[in-house]
Amino acid sequence: MLITRRRVLAGASASVTALTSGIARPAIANTESIRIGYLPALTGASSSTGIGINRGVELAIREINASGGVNGRQIELITRDTQSDPTKAVNGATELTRGQQVHAVFGPLNSGESLAVVPLLARMNVPQLHPCWVDTLTDPKKYPMCFRNAPTNQQIGGAANRYVVEVLKRKKVAVISDTTGYGTASVNAYVPMLKAKGAEVVYQGNVDANNPDVKPEMLRMQAAGAEAIMPWSVNAGFLSRLINVRGQMNWDVPMVGQTTLGSGQTRALLEKPEYWTKVYPNNFRSCCFDTTGKLPDRTIAFVERLRAANIDMSDTLLWWIALGYDGPRMIAEAVKNAGSKPEQIVGYWNKLTNFPGVYGDISFTPEQHDGYPDNEIVMCEANSLKSGAFNLAPGYSV
Amino acid sequence: MVESIVSYGVGIGCIYALIGITYNVMFSASRVFSFTTGILGMLGGVLGSLFIARLGMPVVVGFALTLAAGALFGVLTEIVAVRPVLKSLEQHLYVLSTLALALMIQQFTAIEWSTEPQPFPRLFAIARGGFDQEFWMPMLACVVVVVGLELLYRYTLVGRAFLAISEDNYAARALGLPERALRTASYALAGMIGVLAGFAGGEMLLAFFANAPMLTFYGFVPVALGGMGNNRGAVVAGLLLGLFQQAANFLVGGIFASVAVFTMFIIVLLARPEGLAGMAAERRV
Numbered sequence: 210m211l212i213t214r215r216r217v218l219a220g221a222s223a224s225v226t227a228l229t230s231g232i233a234r235p236a237i238a239n240t241e242s243i244r245i246g247y248l249p250a251l252t253g254a255s256s257s258t259g260i261g262i263n264r265g266v267e268l269a270i271r272e273i274n275a276s277g278g279v280n281g282r283q284i285e286l287i288t289r290d291t292q293s294d295p296t297k298a299v300n301g302a303t304e305l306t307r308g309q310q311v312h313a314v315f316g317p318l319n320s321g322e323s324l325a326v327v328p329l330l331a332r333m334n335v336p337q338l339h340p341c342w343v344d345t346l347t348d349p350k351k352y353p354m355c356f357r358n359a360p361t362n363q364q365i366g367g368a369a370n371r372y373v374v375e376v377l378k379r380k381k382v383a384v385i386s387d388t389t390g391y392g393t394a395s396v397n398a399y400v401p402m403l404k405a406k407g408a409e410v411v412y413q414g415n416v417d418a419n420n421p422d423v424k425p426e427m428l429r430m431q432a433a434g435a436e437a438i439m440p441w442s443v444n445a446g447f448l449s450r451l452i453n454v455r456g457q458m459n460w461d462v463p464m465v466g467q468t469t470l471g472s473g474q475t476r477a478l479l480e481k482p483e484y485w486t487k488v489y490p491n492n493f494r495s496c497c498f499d500t501t502g503k504l505p506d507r508t509i510a511f512v513e514r515l516r517a518a519n520i521d522m523s524d525t526l527l528w529w530i531a532l533g534y535d536g537p538r539m540i541a542e543a544v545k546n547a548g549s550k551p552e553q554i555v556g557y558w559n560k561l562t563n564f565p566g567v568y569g570d571i572s573f574t575p576e577q578h579d580g581y582p583d584n585e586i587v588m589c590e591a592n593s594l595k596s597g598a599f600n601l602a603p604g605y606s607v
Numbered sequence: 608m609v610e611s612i613v614s615y616g617v618g619i620g621c622i623y624a625l626i627g628i629t630y631n632v633m634f635s636a637s638r639v640f641s642f643t644t645g646i647l648g649m650l651g652g653v654l655g656s657l658f659i660a661r662l663g664m665p666v667v668v669g670f671a672l673t674l675a676a677g678a679l680f681g682v683l684t685e686i687v688a689v690r691p692v693l694k695s696l697e698q699h700l701y702v703l704s705t706l707a708l709a710l711m712i713q714q715f716t717a718i719e720w721s722t723e724p725q726p727f728p729r730l731f732a733i734a735r736g737g738f739d740q741e742f743w744m745p746m747l748a749c750v751v752v753v754v755g756l757e758l759l760y761r762y763t764l765v766g767r768a769f770l771a772i773s774e775d776n777y778a779a780r781a782l783g784l785p786e787r788a789l790r791t792a793s794y795a796l797a798g799m800i801g802v803l804a805g806f807a808g809g810e811m812l813l814a815f816f817a818n819a820p821m822l823t824f825y826g827f828v829p830v831a832l833g834g835m836g837n838n839r840g841a842v843v844a845g846l847l848l849g850l851f852q853q854a855a856n857f858l859v860g861g862i863f864a865s866v867a868v869f870t871m872f873i874i875v876l877l878a879r880p881e882g883l884a885g886m887a888a889e890r891r892v
Contacts, residue, residue: 253722416860420864422853422856445724478725
């Protein structure tokens with residue numbers, strides 16, 4: 210074979226191409242931070258919840274970043290205070306997604322704001338995780354990127370109804386709420402559920418929460434033969450008036466319902482501390498002392514971390530801090546195992562099974578984005594509040 | 608049931624009447640319906656709770672400071688929200704200016720005080736009973752205010768000067784009365800009456816920022832029913848409103864109680880647009 214200049218050049222170029230294509234490129238790690246958009250209500254009417262949840266969120270971010278981040282990437286929490294205002298929540302969500310280009314959003318933390326923000330984030334194809342209870346706030350068809358790491362209103366009402374009918378064995382029930390959207394929707398949803406469980410709803414009513422006298426309503430309930438009262442309201446003034454009137458009437462009827470029944474604000478408005486007995490608000494098994502006075506092991510370890518970080522639990526609720534702690538960790542785990550692109554995060558969550566949250570084990574499927582388990586929702590004793598946690602209500606097994 | 612209707616009805620009726628009188632005192636001096644009256648009622652509860660329960664002051668000191676704060680807020684209302692719009696009364700700009708000031712104070716209270724109702728302290732260490740201090744305190748406050756205003760208007764020079772500017776502003780000025788100073792004093796007086804309503808009714812209504820719109824609204828009903836500027840009419844109408852509202856609570860209950868109250872309100876206004884105690888205004892044609 211003749212060695213021509215043309216063949217030498219062709220061979221050389223082929224060799225260079227073969228060599229260079231085969232050389233492995235140096236691995237360049239993705240050091241871009243993971244940006245989590247966060248929409249808490251840190252001021253305004255819903256801020257007590259937001260402040261409690263925020264303590265858990267900040268601890269989780271600190272812990273993840275201190276342990277080296279997610280695959281070497283630090284988490285950057287970009288917070289926009291919604292000021293308990295849905296309009297500001299929408300503005301914050303827009304800025305987080307368009308301006309900051311976050312990888313995922315945690316929040317908003319209350320249903321009123323989420324009702325405005327969820328459809329917006331769905332249009333922007335941003336993965337969203339929120340802890341809001343209104344049933345319609347997840348829908349895998351309408352909002353395929355939106356997930357909930359908390360119970361729905363149906364689950365909350367279902368747990369209270371189960372406690373009244375199956376544990377307390379009360380069949381004649383009075384259901385009362387304030388006239389807010391939440392209150393009326395709760396009564397409308399829970400009354401048929403109670404009836405389906407075989408209970409007789411002897412009284413059903415919506416009352417103006419600012420009415421200073423609820424004695425007429427309590428007398429009606431008593432006259433109707435109510436064996437349990439189920440109040441659905443987040444208004445501490447309204448709930449404390451119901452409890453106070455029950456006490457003044459010396460009526461030994463249990464009150465079973467909304468978590469605010471057990472809040473510090475409600476306690477502060479009671480005429481006598483003993484009026485708080487036989488009041489059983491919703492709570493969560495993970496954040497309740499069992500009959501031996503012990504929290505679950507996972508929660509004990511969490512509380513120790515909270516104490517080590519000097520996080521105050523006395524003026525808030527443990528389950529708020531716990532669910533706040535779980536939120537960023539769920540996002541971090543998805544990024545760690547699948548990547549930070551929207552479809553990777555959502556794809557991971559769609560197959561999530563028993564994420565070991567402090568608040569509860571969370572599982573999702575492509576058809577079910579409500580991840581909180583029914584059996585974790587319980588009732589507790591309102592007057593047993595200690596460091597943000599309560600005793601389980603009587604009747605539950607450990 | 609009757610005992611509860613009377614005690615609660617008269618108690619809350621007296622609070623409404625006092626708020627109605629607050630409207631009237633401001634209206635007499637300026638021809639302005641100030642929507643800051645409910646704010647004054649709310650502040651009476653909040654400041655009373657702040658001074659006595661939170662800061663631990665003696666009741667007398669807390670009460671005096673609450674009254675002083677009410678007077679100050681009354682003067683502030685006159686300077687900020689009323690005086691600048693007096694020249695264009697016919698455009699009703701005071702609706703916007705007083706409403707804006709009211710909203711600002713309400714939001715400020717929500718942020719700095721609490722968005723949750725807070726307890727109001729027991730003013731007298733008496734065991735709770737059927738006719739409790741939460742009921743008779745507003746009644747006592749109402750009696751003191753009504754009698755005090757009667758004495759002021761009838762027997763003092765300042766009171767007569769108030770009446771003069773409320774009857775004919777221009778004539779009063781022509782006679783050399785210091786109209787601006789009297790108007791400011793009227794607003795200070797109204798401020799004290801407004802906070803007194805909230806302070807006396809604090810145990811019933813609690814120290815809650817959201818009491819403001821409720822009092823603004825229900826406090827206006829005695830004014831409309833009793834006749835604008837008519838304090839006696841406001842007292843009678845306030846008591847009737849409280850009793851009717853409480854009776855409706857017992858008889859129909861729930862949201863229907865409010866419906867019953869406003870149905871009656873509309874019926875009365877249709878029958879007597881000038882109010883129960885008001886007189887039809889004469890107009891030269």
